[in-house]
Amino acid sequence: MSDVEYIKSFLTIYQDFPKKGVAFCDIFPLFRNPLAFEALVTHFVHHLVSDVIPNSPDKKIDVIVALDSRGFLLGPVIALRLGAAFVPVRKRGKLPGECERAAFEKEYGTDEFEMQAGAIVPGQTVVIVDDIIATGGSAAAASDLVTKQGGKLLKNIFIAEVTSLKGKDKLNTPTYSIVQVDG
Numbered sequence: 001m002s003d004v005e006y007i008k009s010f011l012t013i014y015q016d017f018p019k020k021g022v023a024f025c026d027i028f029p030l031f032r033n034p035l036a037f038e039a040l041v042t043h044f045v046h047h048l049v050s051d052v053i054p055n056s057p058d059k060k061i062d063v064i065v066a067l068d069s070r071g072f073l074l075g076p077v078i079a080l081r082l083g084a085a086f087v088p089v090r091k092r093g094k095l096p097g098e099c100e101r102a103a104f105e106k107e108y109g110t111d112e113f114e115m116q117a118g119a120i121v122p123g124q125t126v127v128i129v130d131d132i133i134a135t136g137g138s139a140a141a142a143s144d145l146v147t148k149q150g151g152k153l154l155k156n157i158f159i160a161e162v163t164s165l166k167g168k169d170k171l172n173t174p175t176y177s178i179v180q181v182d183g
């Protein structure tokens with residue numbers, strides 16, 4: 001079994017959760033199994049080291065940005081492996097001090113994201129990580145926040161992509177998902 005098939009075997013689809021019509025992709029079984037979690041993180045790091053860092057201007061990634069809340073299961077672990085900074089994008093009202101803000105629509109609602117002003121130094125290279133890309137609204141808003149701070153966004157990476165929702169089309173930066181699921 002390839003590592004992609006192995007990772008995919010832990011994802012579970014729940015029909016009509018949290019709303020009718022949504023095929024919800026549950027990532028938590030991956031985190032219950034330490035070998036699966038290790039395979040997941042190693043797969044991401046290998047992708048970044050072989051496909052993203054060689055094409056980065058300074059041959060490095062400065063910042064990993066992850067999205068509230070399931071992205072936080074991945075962002076700090078990947079950042080630590082790469083020796084990069086970790087910066088959170090949080091739902092509105094959770095971060096202290098001056099923040100940049102971006103509103104967005106997602107598969108089952110609307111929301112607002114924030115990032116602390118100055119969290120990214122202009123010119124730093126950035127990768128955004130999250131568990132799922134569905135409509136792409138969350139990742140597009142996070143991309144706006146990175147760009148507002150002067151970050152150079154290299155790639156968006158996800159465990160899984162709900163292909164029928166075409167979220168990648170909302171993003172101006174290359175996107176990688178390990179697994180593709182039908183919505």
Ligand SMILES: O=P(O)(O)OC[C@H]1O[C@H](OP(=O)(O)OP(=O)(O)O)[C@H](O)[C@@H]1O
Pocket residue numbers: 067068069070071105106107108130131132133134135136137138139167
């Ligand atoms: O591509 P989109 O349509 O924007 O949807 C994807 C986003 O939705 C989920 O987060 P959610 O807002 O449900 O929050 P959670 O991570 O706290 O569960 C998921 O973790 C992504 O961040």
Ligand SMILES: Nc1ncnc2[nH]cnc12
Pocket residue numbers: 022023024025026106107108132134135162
């Ligand atoms: N289909 C889906 N599965 C899991 N998380 C999601 N977030 C938005 N859409 C989702």
